[in-house]
Amino acid sequence: MATIRFKALGELLSRKPVAVSIPSNKVTDYYGDLVFNTDSMRKYLSKEAFKAVIDANQNGGAIDRKMASGVAAGMKAWAIENNVTHYTHWFQPLTDGTAEKHDGFIDYGDGGHMIENFSGDLLTQQEPDASSFPSGGIRQTFEARGYTAWDVSSPAFIVGTTLCIPTVFISYTGEALDYKTPLLKALAAVDEAAVGVCQYFDKNVTKVHTNLGWEQEYFLIDEALYQARPDLALTGRTLMGHSSSKDQQLDDHYFGSIPERVTNFMMELELECHKLGIPVKTRHNEVAPSQFELAPIYEEANLANDHNQLLMDVMKKVARHHKFRVLFHEKPFAGINGSGKHNNWSLGTDTGVVLLAPGKNPKGNIQFLCFVVNTLMAVYKNQDLLRASILTASNSHRLGANEAPPSIISAFLGDEVSKMLDKIVEEVGERKMTPDEKTALKLGIGRIPEIILDNTDRNRTSPFAFTGNRFEFRAVGSSTNNAAAMTALNAAVAVQLTEFKNAVDFLIEEGIKKDEAIFQVMKKMIIESKPIRFNGDGYSDNWVEEAKERGLTNITSVPESISKYLDPEAKKALVGSGVMTNKELEARVEVEMEKFTKKIQIESRVLGDLAINHIVPVAVAYQTKLIQNVQGLRDIFDNGEFEEMAGARKDLIRQISNHISTIKAKVIGMVAARKECNMIEDATESAFAYDKNVCHYLDEIRYHIDKLELVVDNEMWPLPKYRELLFNN
Numbered sequence: 055m056a057t058i059r060f061k062a063l064g065e066l067l068s069r070k071p072v073a074v075s076i077p078s079n080k081v082t083d084y085y086g087d088l089v090f091n092t093d094s095m096r097k098y099l100s101k102e103a104f105k106a107v108i109d110a111n112q113n114g115g116a117i118d119r120k121m122a123s124g125v126a127a128g129m130k131a132w133a134i135e136n137n138v139t140h141y142t143h144w145f146q147p148l149t150d151g152t153a154e155k156h157d158g159f160i161d162y163g164d165g166g167h168m169i170e171n172f173s174g175d176l177l178t179q180q181e182p183d184a185s186s187f188p189s190g191g192i193r194q195t196f197e198a199r200g201y202t203a204w205d206v207s208s209p210a211f212i213v214g215t216t217l218c219i220p221t222v223f224i225s226y227t228g229e230a231l232d233y234k235t236p237l238l239k240a241l242a243a244v245d246e247a248a249v250g251v252c253q254y255f256d257k258n259v260t261k262v263h264t265n266l267g268w269e270q271e272y273f274l275i276d277e278a279l280y281q282a283r284p285d286l287a288l289t290g291r292t293l294m295g296h297s298s299s300k301d302q303q304l305d306d307h308y309f310g311s312i313p314e315r316v317t318n319f320m321m322e323l324e325l326e327c328h329k330l331g332i333p334v335k336t337r338h339n340e341v342a343p344s345q346f347e348l349a350p351i352y353e354e355a356n357l358a359n360d361h362n363q364l365l366m367d368v369m370k371k372v373a374r375h376h377k378f379r380v381l382f383h384e385k386p387f388a389g390i391n392g393s394g395k396h397n398n399w400s401l402g403t404d405t406g407v408v409l410l411a412p413g414k415n416p417k418g419n420i421q422f423l424c425f426v427v428n429t430l431m432a433v434y435k436n437q438d439l440l441r442a443s444i445l446t447a448s449n450s451h452r453l454g455a456n457e458a459p460p461s462i463i464s465a466f467l468g469d470e471v472s473k474m475l476d477k478i479v480e481e482v483g484e485r486k487m488t489p490d491e492k493t494a495l496k497l498g499i500g501r502i503p504e505i506i507l508d509n510t511d512r513n514r515t516s517p518f519a520f521t522g523n524r525f526e527f528r529a530v531g532s533s534t535n536n537a538a539a540m541t542a543l544n545a546a547v548a549v550q551l552t553e554f555k556n557a558v559d560f561l562i563e564e565g566i567k568k569d570e571a572i573f574q575v576m577k578k579m580i581i582e583s584k585p586i587r588f589n590g591d592g593y594s595d596n597w598v599e600e601a602k603e604r605g606l607t608n609i610t611s612v613p614e615s616i617s618k619y620l621d622p623e624a625k626k627a628l629v630g631s632g633v634m635t636n637k638e639l640e641a642r643v644e645v646e647m648e649k650f651t652k653k654i655q656i657e658s659r660v661l662g663d664l665a666i667n668h669i670v671p672v673a674v675a676y677q678t679k680l681i682q683n684v685q686g687l688r689d690i691f692d693n694g695e696f697e698e699m700a701g702a703r704k705d706l707i708r709q710i711s712n713h714i715s716t717i718k719a720k721v722i723g724m725v726a727a728r729k730e731c732n733m734i735e736d737a738t739e740s741a742f743a744y745d746k747n748v749c750h751y752l753d754e755i756r757y758h759i760d761k762l763e764l765v766v767d768n769e770m771w772p773l774p775k776y777r778e779l780l781f782n783n
């Protein structure tokens with residue numbers, strides 16, 4: 055009997071919801087308790103130190119050494135009062151997670167005795183030995199130094215007994231080795247470019263911030279079953295498993311009543327999030343059985359992203375208290391819904407205007423349309439860059455099915471905004487507009503708010519959908535760091551807004567009035583970017599054809615998509631906006647290529663192991679039982695009767711034999727292919743080779759294993775089945 059599987063199922067039967075105690079009925083009583091936020095800063099910092107942090111936060115300036123010492127002292131006092139013993143620079147290397155090295159507050163004091171020390175220098179900068187993080191060749195192991203430097207715009211927080219200081223991570227020579235640095239630069243770039251455009255409409259605007267509201271989808275699997283699936287534990291997804299007879303066909307999980315064990319997990323998670331100042335608000339069952347979603351209120355994008363990274367970490371810990379494992383993989387189970395991390399993106403001014411929401415008057419609406427059109431244009435020109443920022447080994451399994459967008463990048467606007475754009479094209483002529491024409495157009499534009507509020511349609515197959523006051527970048531995968539997508543998008547929009555402004559300024563210099571210049575440039579852009587607008591079904595075969603005719607790209611290969619980071623248009627966005635240097639971009643491509651290769655390599659090794667050591671022996675054992683059974687029948691029945699009775703069984707023996715032989719042959723082929731790929735030194739070539747020569751084996755081997763699962767005795771099957779994994783809470 056398959057002991058681990060049945061033991062795990064036995065454990066499942068004894069699970070009880072784990073009780074959670076909430077300190078108060080009012081979230082506001084404990085919200086942000088573990089954050090060094092303005093309230094705690096006011097209490098623990100001198101007036102000057104407080105002002106220095108707020109200034110640096112709002113205006114992006116640096117904090118001088120003296121001030122930093124004051125801030126560190128206040129932060130330490132606050133932390134110690136909260137039972138903190140260690141501090142860490144918390145950063146986001148180019149891996150799938152965050153990094154932290156804890157140091158105690160202890161140090162020798164003047165007389166050689168122990169003191170609690172945390173200086174300004176330790177707060178602002180550290181020099182971790184960085185040789186083991188991916189760097190894409192920027193940092194050789196013999197120059198292992200990397201620096202972490204305090205990101206003042208994201209507040210310090212406490213996890214357990216450790217004070218965490220959000221930092222950027224850069225090499226000795228100044229290149230970014232993390233996700234945060236380029237994101238901060240992209241946010242600054244879009245701020246500058248957007249302020250320039252806003253100035254056409256309101257001279258009081260001096261800052262534009264990017265808002266991000268992510269939606270985190272995930273699966274929860276009982277820990278005993280998870281442990282009995284080495285593929286889940288090592289790769290985050292099931293590399294095999296026949297679909298369950300019932301999964302999501304009846305649409306009965308989505309928004310269904312949340313199981314009690316899961317509710318308790320969610321309660322504890324929300325409690326931890328709220329103490330950490332993560333404004334999580336929404337929770338619900340997602341489409342697939344055992345799939346859930348959690349979403350916060352939107353925040354400034356850098357903070358929102360730190361919070362998402364922190365959340366993923368907290369989720370893993372809290373899940374363990376409830377004897378669950380959380381799966382962030384985009385497609386842990388073939389054939390049913392995968393998990394996205396939809397990024398709701400918008401821009402807002404320091405005067406309180408949401409730039410992607412319709413305005414209150416014609417002027418506000420023209421500004422709104424300007425930002426919509428520039429965003430469309432940026433997406434149109436940067437389809438390949440945006441795809442490169444989201445298409446990973448794991449996300450590639452998700453795209454194109456089950457409400458995840460396809461890999462053709464397009465933008466959904468809804469009928470009403472589309473009509474508005476078409477109207478601009480129709481009504482803005484080549485020659486100068488008459489005052490009456492302008493008034494008519496502006497009046498039409500003035501009607502936008504009512505129209506949109508009633509028509510915020512949704513399109514789940516769109517990678518980039520307008521939803522009334524923001525765009526939802528739906529293609530982003532659940533396991534990734536949002537910063538990659540947000541860096542690409544904001545950099546692309548920044549470059550686009552600058553081009554727009556240059557074009558408008560040029561016309562103004564030629565003597566054309568500002569509003570007409572804006573209309574003329576918008577018209578051109580609406581026409582040029584039209585191919586990116588698509589409100590229809592992103593899954594239809596027609597769309598694949600039509601997209602091709604429109605000249606849109608459709609790339610499903612991960613290495614091919616990553617390599618587009620180095621195309622001129624992508625470089626223009628990332629390097630042109632000052633977000634990355636050429637060297638950093640090339641390094642990033644190398645890191646992403648290596649990540650792809652390694653993930654496939656690991657999957658291939660795990661599958662080979664499971665196929666040969668778990669599945670084939672069981673299939674052989676079952677086949678032997680069948681053979682013995684057939685032999686027994688032959689012993690007791692005469693020939694005619696025997697043939698009639700054993701015919702089907704003999705067929706089954708043959709079928710099992712075929713599957714076993716094919717699996718064995720394919721595993722041998724896969725290992726040989728891997729060996730060849732591993733000889734290739736160049737990261738890009740190796741990734742392409744893995745994609746072409748190894749990936750297909752994963753599907754082929756799985757096919758035969760899944761067929762065996764259908765025929766082998768259930769008592770003998772070693773791995774928990776889909777029905778057991780999916781209906782376990």
Ligand SMILES: NC(=O)CC[C@H](N)C(=O)O
Nearest residue numbers: 391392393394456457458
């Ligand atoms: N209802 C939904 O929005 C499902 C989204 C889907 N899970 C995705 O992969 O993006």
